[in-house]
Amino acid sequence: MLSHATATQPSTLDSAGSPSVLIVVLNWNSHEETIAAIRSISTMDYPNCRTVVIDNGSADDSAEQLEKMTKFQRYTNEDENQVTARTLPGIDSKGAFFTRGSGHNKFGGYTETPDEYREVMDRLLRKHRAAAKFVPEPIIQRRSAAQFGVVTLGGCDLAVREGLERLAARGVSADFMRIRGFPFNETVDLFLNEHDFCFVIEQNRDAQLRSLLTLETSVPKDKLRSVLVYGGFPLSAKHVIDAILKALKAEDPDLAHTTEPQPELQMEE
Secondary structure (H helix, E strand, O other): OEEEOOOOOOOOEOOOOOEOEEEEEEEOOOHHHHHHHHHHHHOOOOOOEEEEEEEOOOOOOHHHHHHHOOOOOOOOOOOOOOOOOOOOOOOOOOOOOOOOOOOEOOOOOEOOOHHHHHHHHHHHHHHHHHHOOOOOOOEEEOOOOOOEEEEEOHHHHHHHHHHHHHHHHOOOOEEEEEOOOOOOOHHHHHHHHOOOOEEEEEOOOOOHHHHHHHHHOOOOHHHEEEEEOOOOOOOOHHHHHHHHHHHHHHHOHHHHHOOOOOOOOOOOO
């Protein structure tokens, strides 16, 4: 007889007053169907239940296969990166099924118990933090005597780089960082904190990149200054240059003689 416990050990009543339930599964030369049945049973949210599997003298290797099956849950037995075997359905031969996306405990059962829900949410936080070391690192370009940092995303990359090149030619030097993934790599945090302030350039009305940087890094909010361009046209170097010079001159009018905006070059037809 093979025993497989899906939750608590049987008792007359559990702490919530739920009667003990025993489920008996009989196997005969059909271990695959039996294992599938055990998986299905294990998703139940009934708290005071035990499953017993009985092999009825199978002539195949059912007994051996059933003995190999360990207790397996939907959101537990995580690895060193807080990833569970069933984070992606089907990633494990014992875990190819879906369960509800919220309100579950680590066993995959429905719960309204705060401690159980919090346990799952806390693991997700640890998982997201662990994921940061697997996302692509940012691309960073440094200039000598940089006065500040500039942060952007892929869609703004070329326009920002051109703008910074033209600013450097006029004596305004800045370091550049293109973010390529989220959660943020620790390099992002280091770059932000090594500058007195950084411009965050994005084509987004609500400054979503700056908001994420504020929430997910240790940099003070007042060190991040938004440059938002969302008129529908692609970002240009002129947008970058004019926005940065305007912000710099507002803080230091003495910069006016070196940072006077120049006309944008016109493309010839």
